[in-house]
Amino acid sequence: MKRSIACLSLCLLFIWPVLIRAQSQVTMSSADMYLAIRKLNVLGSVLYVAAHPDDENTRLITFLSKEKLYRTGYLSLTRGDGGQNLIGDEQGIDLGLIRTQELLSARRVDGGEQFFTRAFDFGYSKNPEETFEKWGRDKILADVVWVIRKFQPDVVVTRFPVTGEGGHGHHTASAILANEAFAAAADPRRFPEQLKYVSVWQVKRVLWNTFNFGGNNTIRDDQFRIDVGAYNPLLGKSYGEIAAESRSQHKSQGFGVPASRGQSFEFFQTTKGDAPANELTDGVNTGWSRVKGGAGIEKLITGVLSQFDLLHPERSVKGLVELYKAIEKLPASVWTEQKLKEVKHLIAQCSGLWMDAYTTDAFAVQTDSVKINIAVNNRLGAAIQWHTLSVDGFDTTLATTLARNINQSFSKTFFVPLTKPVTQPYWLEKPMDEGTYTVVDQQKIGQPDASPAYEARFDLTIEGLAINYSLPVRYRFTDPVRGELYQPMVVIPPFSVKPEQELYVLKNGADWKRALQFKSNKTNGHFL
Structure with a gap:
């Protein structure tokens, strides 16, 4: 009998994303602020559903987000996980x-939000039946x-039909699940464990975005x-131009595309559901009257919009503060929560x-220390008082009024x-x-990162409005080509383990004795 060969590879004891895309700090221009204030009066939403990264229609997402303001x-x-990779191995x-x-x-380019299920891309699938056999139909339906x-x-909106014209079994499966979820999401008997957190x-309606x-x-x-x-x-671009920039972010798939106009x-x-005649959202109330007690909010937003000064956005902060207070008084709902979030962001940006x-x-x-730096600047001179700062259980009282365009800084070293x-x-x-994938925390399902x-x-x-903002602590560095960049700071163990070589090939039953190298991850760490 032939003896089989087993391959053994040793992995790191911890994992963090192999690619964390470095970004510049993002702030809004006055045109962005004006568009965001307009969006406050739109209470409509659309969810696009497909199987993989790059399946989405970025032109449609851009149009819905930046033109319709949904x-x-x-x-x-x-x-x-099962795709090609043109930028690495x-x-x-x-x-x-x-x-x-x-x-x-x-x-970040087209203005959409991103969600995932627990499904693993195991590679090409001939049909949805094979896909569901590996995924577990009800498990992924529950996530949708x-x-x-x-x-x-x-x-x-689905990218693919339920009838198989999308080719890949994953594609058809995504459409089948989206259509099944139409009834299941409204049925309290389906996945009742979710109702502890959501309604x-x-x-x-569900629409198939047909294609050629x-x-x-x-x-x-x-x-x-x-x-x-x-x-x-306001943006200085067509939605086809923005969509091309969004589409071109799929670099591992070689999906850089030219901009389109016209x-x-x-x-x-x-x-x-019923078919639309004029808009995707026909029959949907996309105004503030869909929220109980929200009829007067539209007037407040219109007032802020009419008084908005592109050269002095800080003059709109008082109006936004009054708007925030008015929305806060409304009954809690998905829309009041979302609009409070948007107004809160605008208050900071306009000021x-x-x-x-x-x-x-x-x-x-871990077991080492990290220095966290804080910087604040009231660049346009709005009336802002900074009361306290909290980081990882540490609180400090500052009780200071922020002067116009003066940098305020604070640093603290934390034991990890x-x-x-x-x-x-x-x-x-x-x-x-x-x-x-295995995710046991229900509230993490769908979370992108x-x-x-x-x-x-x-x-x-x-x-006059008591308000707080929470920001992730990030690693800031200067790239000699791209300039100042940020990426997430990550926590790692005190040491890591490295084999002498990455891959060993052993016969079945053979003893394996090899040296492992232990590397301290602390400052000035070295192999032992």
């Missing part, structure tokens, strides 16, 4: 980490229902269509308030205890099943 999300059932889980970050980069109940979209939700690619034209003249090729003078139509076929929490070390090592959790993707914390290791909370009063 809250727009993309639910990718997988993280793209990472495959499988490592590739999924890269493609997760590519999707998040795309959403969870995202719908939490996001509460008025309309769901049932009835989507108005891959030699398969599913577009018909009688289908509902919308022109998504408009030009936005009229461009997207077509839709209704698969659940010109700069807040930063950073380190100059990429890693915080052994009990501080090592930073790693939450979906990799436990061993996975064949076709799915790991939570920050440290957060800094700023307690302020802005124009």
Whole structure:
């Protein structure tokens, strides 16, 4: 009998994303602020659903987010672990980490929000039956229902049909689950364990976004269509130009595309609910009257908008503060929570308030220390008092009025205890099943990325409003080519283990005795 050969590879004792895309600090221009104030009066939402990173229609997401001003999300059932990789040799889980970050980069461009299920991209699947056998149909359906109940979209749009024209089994499966979730999300008997955190939700309709690619034209003249090729003078770009930039974030897949300009139509076929005649959200109340007691909010927003000064956005802060107080008095709902979040962000941006929490070390090592730096600047001179700062259980009282355009800084060195959790993707914390990741915390399902290791909370009063902002502590560094950049700071163990070589090939039953190298991760650490 032939003796089989077993391959043994030793892994690191901890994992963090192999690619964390470095970013510049993002602030809003006055045009961005004006557009965001307009969006405050729009209470409509659309969720796009497909199987993989790069399946999404970035033109449609951009149009819905930046023209219609809907809250727009993309639910990718997988993280793209089974795709190709044109920028490195990472495959499988490592590739999924890269493609997760590519999707998040795309959403930062097109204005959408990103969600995932626990499904693992195990590679090409011939049909949805094979896909469901590996994923577990009800398990991933539960995740789709969870995202719908939490996001509460008025309309769901699928990239692929339930009838197989999308080719890949994952593609068809994504459409089947989205259509099944139409009824399941509204049924309290389905996945009742979720109702501890969310409520049932009835989507108005499900639409299939028909296509003409891959030699398969599913577009018909009688289908509902919308022109998504408009030009936005506030942004200085057409939605086709923005969408191309978003699409080009899928670098591992070689999906850089040219910008498009001019009229461009997207077509839709209704698969659940009634068909639209004029808008995707026909029959949906997308104004403040959908919120109990919200009728007067629209007038407040219109007042802020009419008085907005592009050269002096700080003059709108008082109006935004009054708006925040008015929304706060309304009954709690998904929309009041979302709009409070948007107004809160606008108050900081319009006031010109700069807040930063950073380190100059990429890693915080358990049993070592890390220095966290805080910087604040009231750049436009709004009436702001800084009361307290809180980081990881540490609180300090500052009780200072922020003068116009004067830097305020603060630094504190923190001991990193052994009990501080090592930073790693939450979906990799436990061993996975064949076709799915294991996530036991219901509220983490759908979350696109790991939570920050440290957060800094700023307690302020802005124009008489007591308000707080929490920022992730990030690693700030200067790249000689790209300039100042930020990336998440991660917590790592005190030491790491490294074999003499990366791969060993052994016969079955053979003893394995090899030296391991232990490396201290502390300052000036070395191999023992």
